[in-house]
Amino acid sequence: MTDFYIVWKNLTRKPLRLFLTLFATFIAFTIYGTITAFQVAWDSGVNLAADDRLVTVNKINFTQPLPVSYVNKVRAVKGVAAVTQMNWFGGYFQDPRKQLVMMAVDAPSFLEVYDQVVLTPKEQEAWIQDRQGLIAGEAVARTYGWKVGDHIPVNSNIFSQKDGRTAWDFTIDGIFKGKTPQTDTNSVYFHYKYFNETKSFGKDYIGFLGIRTTDPKLNEQVIKTVDDMFANTPFETQTVPEKVFNKGFIEQIGNIRLILTSVVGAAFFIILVIVGNSMVLAIRERTGEIAVMKTLGFQSGRLFRMILSESMMLALLGGGLGLSAATGLTWLITSKMPQMPPLLMTHSIVLQSLGFMLAMGLLTGIIPAVNALRLNIITAFSRQ
Amino acid sequence: MKLLSQIWVVIVMNIRSLPQRLWMSLAAILAVTVVVAVLLSFLSMANGFAKTLEGTGSNDIAIVTRGGSQSELNSVLSRHAVNAVSVAPGVAKTADGQPYYSAELYVVVNAIKKSSGTKVNIPLRGIDPIGFTLRDHVKITAGRMFQPGKNEIIVGQKVLGQFSGFELGKEVKFGKSRWTVVGIFSTGGTAFESELWADARTVQSQFRRGDSYQTMRIKLTTPGDLSGIEKAIKADPTLNLDVKTEAQYFAEQGQALKNIVRVGWAISIVMSLGALAGALNTMFTSVASRSKEIATLRAIGFSNVSAFFGTLAESVVLSVLGGLVGALMSYLFMDGMTTSTLGASFTQVIFTFELSPALFEKGIILALLIGVIGGFFPAWRAARLPVVVAFRNAS
Numbered sequence: 001m002t003d004f005y006i007v008w009k010n011l012t013r014k015p016l017r018l019f020l021t022l023f024a025t026f027i028a029f030t031i032y033g034t035i036t037a038f039q040v041a042w043d044s045g046v047n048l049a050a051d052d053r054l055v056t057v058n059k060i061n062f063t064q065p066l067p068v069s070y071v072n073k074v075r076a077v078k079g080v081a082a083v084t085q086m087n088w089f090g091g092y093f094q095d096p097r098k099q100l101v102m103m104a105v106d107a108p109s110f111l112e113v114y115d116q117v118v119l120t121p122k123e124q125e126a127w128i129q130d131r132q133g134l135i136a137g138e139a140v141a142r143t144y145g146w147k148v149g150d151h152i153p154v155n156s157n158i159f160s161q162k163d164g165r166t167a168w169d170f171t172i173d174g175i176f177k178g179k180t181p182q183t184d185t186n187s188v189y190f191h192y193k194y195f196n197e198t199k200s201f202g203k204d205y206i207g208f209l210g211i212r213t214t215d216p217k218l219n220e221q222v223i224k225t226v227d228d229m230f231a232n233t234p235f236e237t238q239t240v241p242e243k244v245f246n247k248g249f250i251e252q253i254g255n256i257r258l259i260l261t262s263v264v265g266a267a268f269f270i271i272l273v274i275v276g277n278s279m280v281l282a283i284r285e286r287t288g289e290i291a292v293m294k295t296l297g298f299q300s301g302r303l304f305r306m307i308l309s310e311s312m313m314l315a316l317l318g319g320g321l322g323l324s325a326a327t328g329l330t331w332l333i334t335s336k337m338p339q340m341p342p343l344l345m346t347h348s349i350v351l352q353s354l355g356f357m358l359a360m361g362l363l364t365g366i367i368p369a370v371n372a373l374r375l376n377i378i379t380a381f382s383r384q
Numbered sequence: 385m386k387l388l389s390q391i392w393v394v395i396v397m398n399i400r401s402l403p404q405r406l407w408m409s410l411a412a413i414l415a416v417t418v419v420v421a422v423l424l425s426f427l428s429m430a431n432g433f434a435k436t437l438e439g440t441g442s443n444d445i446a447i448v449t450r451g452g453s454q455s456e457l458n459s460v461l462s463r464h465a466v467n468a469v470s471v472a473p474g475v476a477k478t479a480d481g482q483p484y485y486s487a488e489l490y491v492v493v494n495a496i497k498k499s500s501g502t503k504v505n506i507p508l509r510g511i512d513p514i515g516f517t518l519r520d521h522v523k524i525t526a527g528r529m530f531q532p533g534k535n536e537i538i539v540g541q542k543v544l545g546q547f548s549g550f551e552l553g554k555e556v557k558f559g560k561s562r563w564t565v566v567g568i569f570s571t572g573g574t575a576f577e578s579e580l581w582a583d584a585r586t587v588q589s590q591f592r593r594g595d596s597y598q599t600m601r602i603k604l605t606t607p608g609d610l611s612g613i614e615k616a617i618k619a620d621p622t623l624n625l626d627v628k629t630e631a632q633y634f635a636e637q638g639q640a641l642k643n644i645v646r647v648g649w650a651i652s653i654v655m656s657l658g659a660l661a662g663a664l665n666t667m668f669t670s671v672a673s674r675s676k677e678i679a680t681l682r683a684i685g686f687s688n689v690s691a692f693f694g695t696l697a698e699s700v701v702l703s704v705l706g707g708l709v710g711a712l713m714s715y716l717f718m719d720g721m722t723t724s725t726l727g728a729s730f731t732q733v734i735f736t737f738e739l740s741p742a743l744f745e746k747g748i749i750l751a752l753l754i755g756v757i758g759g760f761f762p763a764w765r766a767a768r769l770p771v772v773v774a775f776r777n778a779s
Contacts, residue, residue: 016668017665017668017669020661020662020664020665020668021661021665023657023658023661024658024661024662024665027654027655027657027658027661028658030654031651031654031655058559059559060491060493060494060558060559060591061491061492061493061494061505063457063492063505063730064491064492064559064591090458096452096454097454155452157452157453157454157455157458158453158458158460160450160624164624166451166452166624201460201596232560233560234559234560234592235559236559236560248502248503251497251500251502251504252502252504252505252725252726252732253725253726254723254724254725254726255499255500262422262425263422263651266418266421266422266655267655267658269414269418270414270415270418270419270655270658270659270662271658273410273411273414273415273662274411274415274658274659274661274662274665276411277407277408277410277411278665280407281407281408281669
């Protein structure tokens with residue numbers, strides 16, 4: 001009879017209680033896994049940002065325009081490998097309440113700067129050749145059931161054509177993939193030229209510039225040169241690394257991290273209380289047995305380890321199940337809701353969870369284990 | 385009658401013996417506390433946001449935007465459109481017989497949020513001086529109104545608390561243009577207090593908007609009646625415009641956080657399953673520890689119904705207690721907390737968490753549900769406990 005066998009028998013002696021405590025642990029780790037995957041996806045805009053990419057926006061605010069002539073002026077700056085322009089389109093497909101992340105871009109330079117957009121050479125060529133062509137990310141294409149070759153109208157809630165229509169006609173020339181599984185492919189790109197020639201106002205203005213530097217070490221220098229070049233003009237600029245821009249953008253929504261962390265904290269607190277309490281109770285019920293084992297010559301340290309192993313097993317079992325459920329849930333969300341950024345159960349989430357499971361096992365087991373360690377045989381028997 | 389008094393006796397007995405099962409009972413209470421506090425925090429956030437925006441719109445003001453533009457930010461109106469709509473039937477007249485409306489611009493500028501020190505979008509609204517009177521309860525609380533033609537802004541009261549650099553007398557730079565804060569205004573806590581206001585024509589020239597506007601606010605002769613304006617828009621083929629009452633417009637914007645409500649419910653329901661496991665655990669333990677007592681009562685003639693309700697009541701009392709503490713916590717720590725988030729017009733809307741009685745009720749109902757379900761099965765067991773076995777086990 002090994003110690004493991006005793007621990008297992010102790011753990012499973014009250015199946016109902018085991019089930020309930022396992023279930024509570026399971027719930028907490030399901031919440032933890034899902035929310036952390038969400039948080040990682042949420043932060044991916046910042047974490048996946050390229051170090052050699054900069055964003056130049058109007059200094060007043062990034063919704064204010066810049067002249068299109070800035071593109072060529074920036075291209076000449078030393079340290080700039082490539083530069084492209086982008087313009088928010090305010091596009092929607094059929095349902096005005098569902099905004100598309102849709103930008104008017106200069107195709108060749110866009111693909112040069114933003115290498116996370118992956119097209120086949122054939123698609124790439126078709127798009128560059130086709131004035132009314134657009135490329136859509138896998139996620140968007142899945143949401144709307146678009147296929148290469150489809151002709152679709154897309155409306156803008158900002159711009160209108162010269163003839164008054166707010167719908168533009170497009171052909172889907174490519175459906176792009178992300179460079180990594182985390183890359184959010186929830187965006188659509190089309191030609192600035194088509195946009196500029198047809199829109200009724202704001203001709204020759206763009207939203208912002210995307211810059212790729214030859215070396216991240218030159219970022220500071222490029223930022224200074226670009227912003228100095230346009231200082232004291234009617235359109236002053238502010239250039240920042242992509243990471244900083246994305247972070248600022250996300251922070252406009254609020255302190256999401258604080259909300260998510262609080263929720264996870266609350267979930268863990270609940271199970272700590274529930275499981276911790278049941279462990280104390282379970283061991284207290286066994287006071288007599290522990291006293292008998294001590295009498296039989298079981299060392300205090302051995303009993304201490306056995307009780308801790310029991311709480312650890314409980315935490316690992318419940319946590320493991322919860323983590324599996326979270327993996328299933330994130331997979332389900334990602335496949336059923338393409339409009340959400342891809343949720344991935346990364347190695348670091350799994351490792352962190354394991355850490356939390358061990359901590360949980362330790363915290364819930366330590367009090368009863370210490371009690372067992374200190375248990376005086378005589379008082380234990382006299383209490384019976 | 386006899387049964388009722390039996391039940392009552394058992395309930396009182398169970399509740400009075402709670403301190404004997406202190407730790408398990410506390411665990412059940414705490415779990416429900418946390419669930420209710422989490423739920424109410426999410427709900428009071430969404431509620432505060434919706435209330436701020438719903439309270440902003442007035443039913444006797446019409447708001448005109450370009451067709452399909454959804455928000456003021458995306459809209460563009462030509463001088464022609466503004467003039468054409470201003471003479472439509474249903475537009476009220478000012479004392480001197482002019483159409484009573486304000487053509488406005490909505491420019492997004494940068495501000496620094498105090499709580500995070502980061503740059504955020506806030507709206508600079510260009511208004512006709514008469515537009516000032518188109519807002520309910522509007523008044524200058526410090527300084528004075530801006531002068532038309534000058535680079536002067538007045539600042540919403542809530543802006544001062546959330547964003548830095550807009551104090552009275554300060555100079556503010558938007559790109560190359562410099563503006564002076566000459567006044568602070570309040571509108572009774574509505575979303576307008578998240579804005580900066582300046583003279584529309586000055587904003588047009590400083591931000592190179594030519595003679596275009598973005599939205600139009602019109603005083604209606606009959607509150608809620610848009611038919612005259614709608615007809616005029618339809619009759620003119622050069623106009624592609626949407627018209628809504630301001631109340632409608634802001635009520636729609638207030639829905640922006642409705643996903644937060646869904647997320648809040650989803651998380652709370654999953655969490656309450658965890659709390660339910662805790663409640664069941666506590667109650668089964670309670671039944672086990674009281675089995676001798678239950679058996680004794682049965683032996684002296686108490687019915688099993690009283691054992692059932694006694695246990696159920698204990699569970700409900702614990703959960704509701706937890707629910708009340710959770711609601712109290714979210715009231716103490718969340719209610720009245722002011723923060724801002726990105727609204728539909730892509731600018732910060734400053735709002736205050738608001739825990740309403742209706743939300744409080746929802747929290748307590750959730751607690752009650754956990755208590756009833758968490759008590760039912762253990763109560764069932766208590767009711768069916770064979771007297772002989774109970775005595776044997778308890779000894």
